[in-house]
Amino acid sequence: MPSLSQPPSIDVHDMHFSYGDACALKSITLAIPENRVTAMIGPSGCGKSTLLRCFNRMNDEIPGARVTHGSIHIGGIEIHHPSVDVVKLRRNVGMIFQKSNPFPRSIHDNVAFGLQLHGSQNRDLIAESVESALRSAALWDEVKDRLHDSALGLSGGQQQRLCIARSLAVKPRILLMDEPCSALDPIATAKIEDLVRTLKEQYTLIIVTHNMQQASRISDHTAFFYLGELIEFSDTLKLFSNPSNPLTENYIRGTFS
Amino acid sequence: MLNPQSLIRKGLPKGHFKDRLVRVLLGATTYFIVLIAALLFAKIIKDGAPVLFTSQAPYVDLGFLLDKNQTLHVFDDAQGVRHQLPASAYNDYLKQHEGAPIYNPQTFSYSGGGIVGPIVGTALLTIGSMILALFFGVCAAIYLSEYAKQNPFIHAVRLAILNLAGIPSIVFGLFGFAVFVLAVPVITSTPSDRSLLTLPLFIGDYMLSFQGWNSSLMAGCATLACMILPVIITASEESLRAVPQGFRDASLAMGATRWQTIRKCVLPFSLPGILTSSLLAITRVAGETAPIMFTAAVAAKDDLPWESLAHPFDLLSSQVQALPYHIYTLAARIPASEYTRRAQYGSVFVFLILVMALSLGSMVLRAKLRAKLKW
Numbered sequence: 040m041p042s043l044s045q046p047p048s049i050d051v052h053d054m055h056f057s058y059g060d061a062c063a064l065k066s067i068t069l070a071i072p073e074n075r076v077t078a079m080i081g082p083s084g085c086g087k088s089t090l091l092r093c094f095n096r097m098n099d100e101i102p103g104a105r106v107t108h109g110s111i112h113i114g115g116i117e118i119h120h121p122s123v124d125v126v127k128l129r130r131n132v133g134m135i136f137q138k139s140n141p142f143p144r145s146i147h148d149n150v151a152f153g154l155q156l157h158g159s160q161n162r163d164l165i166a167e168s169v170e171s172a173l174r175s176a177a178l179w180d181e182v183k184d185r186l187h188d189s190a191l192g193l194s195g196g197q198q199q200r201l202c203i204a205r206s207l208a209v210k211p212r213i214l215l216m217d218e219p220c221s222a223l224d225p226i227a228t229a230k231i232e233d234l235v236r237t238l239k240e241q242y243t244l245i246i247v248t249h250n251m252q253q254a255s256r257i258s259d260h261t262a263f264f265y266l267g268e269l270i271e272f273s274d275t276l277k278l279f280s281n282p283s284n285p286l287t288e289n290y291i292r293g294t295f296s
Numbered sequence: 297m298l299n300p301q302s303l304i305r306k307g308l309p310k311g312h313f314k315d316r317l318v319r320v321l322l323g324a325t326t327y328f329i330v331l332i333a334a335l336l337f338a339k340i341i342k343d344g345a346p347v348l349f350t351s352q353a354p355y356v357d358l359g360f361l362l363d364k365n366q367t368l369h370v371f372d373d374a375q376g377v378r379h380q381l382p383a384s385a386y387n388d389y390l391k392q393h394e395g396a397p398i399y400n401p402q403t404f405s406y407s408g409g410g411i412v413g414p415i416v417g418t419a420l421l422t423i424g425s426m427i428l429a430l431f432f433g434v435c436a437a438i439y440l441s442e443y444a445k446q447n448p449f450i451h452a453v454r455l456a457i458l459n460l461a462g463i464p465s466i467v468f469g470l471f472g473f474a475v476f477v478l479a480v481p482v483i484t485s486t487p488s489d490r491s492l493l494t495l496p497l498f499i500g501d502y503m504l505s506f507q508g509w510n511s512s513l514m515a516g517c518a519t520l521a522c523m524i525l526p527v528i529i530t531a532s533e534e535s536l537r538a539v540p541q542g543f544r545d546a547s548l549a550m551g552a553t554r555w556q557t558i559r560k561c562v563l564p565f566s567l568p569g570i571l572t573s574s575l576l577a578i579t580r581v582a583g584e585t586a587p588i589m590f591t592a593a594v595a596a597k598d599d600l601p602w603e604s605l606a607h608p609f610d611l612l613s614s615q616v617q618a619l620p621y622h623i624y625t626l627a628a629r630i631p632a633s634e635y636t637r638r639a640q641y642g643s644v645f646v647f648l649i650l651v652m653a654l655s656l657g658s659m660v661l662r663a664k665l666r667a668k669l670k671w
Contacts, residue, residue, distance in 0.1 A: 095549060097545065097548065097549060100544075100545075100548065102445055102446070126551050126552070126553055127551065128551075129548065129549055129550065129551040130550070130551030133549065133550065134545075134549035136542060136545055136546065136549075138542055140540065140542030140543060140545065140546045142543060142546070142561065142565075143565065152547070152550070152560070153550040153551070153552075156547075156550060156551070156552050156556055156560070157551065202546065205546070205550070206549070206550065209550050209551060
């Protein structure tokens with residue numbers, strides 16, 4: 040995978056995905072534009088997280104999970120092609136998980152983890168990158184005096200932003216977020232949402248969320264999934280004000296059955 | 297509406313006596329077990345503590361811990377004074393009192409001197425077997441928990457490992473004897489007569505000879521390691537699985553390889569668990585007699601294991617004394633008398649203290665590491 044100077048777009052074309060024999064995604068076709076926030080909504084089990092985990096091939100870790108048909112192109116490259124180095128792919132496509140998962144180490148070591156992983160030895164360079172990553176994640180001012188304290192002493196929202204900083208430190212081009220705010224209080228959620236808005240200047244962001252207000256607040260485009268199928272994908276404003284599919288309308292009105 | 301008055305009980309509650317009875321029975325069973333353990337400890341401490349501890353400074357009979365094991369000579373001199381002397385002191389006495397008559401001489405094997413030989417032998421066996429068992433055990437555990445696909449075959453492998461833990465230690469002893477003592481290959485230029493198979497190596501006149509390691513420290517370590525492997529593998533796998541999946545996901549999502557993830561995000565956080573469970577396994581290794589009876593242990597040995605070696609590596613192929621085997625020898629091979637009690641109870645007491653110290657150490661270590669590593 041070549042290093043990408045511009046945040047790339049993601050092209051999913053007629054993709055089918057299965058866990059063993061169970062089909063999880065059916066014929067998904069969607070084009071996610073670069074430098075935008077794209078939200079994926081839908082009821083639990085609709086396949087939105089599965090699709091998200093396809094973009095950095097985290098599904099490779101699940102036995103029996105595979106793309107059965109179709110393709111995903113990121114920046115013009117088919118990511119499931121055997122010649123793609125999945126390690127390099129993941130370096131370019133970072134991921135934030137639903138449950139914040141900082142390592143039980145210091146704040147500094149958490150952010151430096153990815154850098155050391157990829158061979159950085161220079162302490163000054165690492166310190167610089169750690170600071171810029173923490174600044175990008177809007178966490179620097181809160182932790183700059185206790186970089187060497189355990190990351191587990193941070194609040195839930197701070198831990199999640201630390202995880203974002205940790206991902207940003209390896210300089211990805213795309214950031215995938217899997218319900219990043221589902222365990223956070225409204226204030227911490229607001230901070231993450233602000234962060235998402237600023238990050239889209241440099242990154243392509245995809246966020247899976249159960250919170251439709253959140254999707255409408257922060258995203259430029261929204262995709263609605265239901266039972267493994269993409270029902271509707273359009274501008275967030277249009278999808279929430281004037282959905283073209285009755286299923287979407289029922290879901291966002293909360294009259295879903 | 298419920299009548300509040302009906303909540304006030306009249307007389308004893310229903311099932312009162314049955315409840316009491318069950319409580320008393322369960323309690324009695326528990327304390328009966330405690331009583332047995334207490335009696336055992338009391339007996340050993342009562343008879344063993346006076347051997348090790350003395351009333352004068354330094355309050356510990358260092359001679360018993362640091363002297364070599366000898367035969368005890370008991371005799372009366374001409375004045376009718378009874379002497380108990382270990383072999384070396386006995387020889388000195390004979391030289392000093394040349395020609396003096398000796399009455400009622402008796403000898404008790406292994407009962408004089410101290411037990412430094414068995415202590416260092418047990419230490420060497422324990423260290424060697426733990427190194428082997430930890431290496432193989434942790435490797436197997438990493439494979440089982442991180443790499444292997446969780447299919448029926450792997451479940452069968454895991455079951456087989458668990459079953460290995462239930463095999464009696466004497467079977468491991470015989471297995472070790474058959475394999476490590478008699479059959480494993482060694483590289484030598486002079487194969488022994490009982491070699492099962494010799495293969496030329498075409499390097500000088502060296503041959504690969506399947507003749508075993510004889511009864512030796514390394515055969516004993518290998519046998520003990522086999523015995524303890526299932527415990528180490530199971531405990532290590534549990535510690536590895538206790539590391540949250542989120543750590544692995546985070547590391548992989550940052551572009552770490554599988555091995556980098558294990559080395560930096562899984563092993564460091566599971567190592568405390570692996571080490572503390574292994575410390576508990578140490579007490580078992582240190583205490584077993586059966587696996588080393590045929591593979592490493594010797595009842596009497598004049599030198600400490602590292603003394604009078606032609607080459608440092610010969611330590612591995614020398615036989616050693618061991619505390620549990622020493623206790624077995626004292627109990628089963630020599631007649632019990634008032635003169636052997638010191639060696640017998642002293643050895644058991646020292647052994648008990650060592651095992652207790654190891655257990656306590658592992659508990660303290662675990663408590664400390666648990667407090668430090670939380671997620």
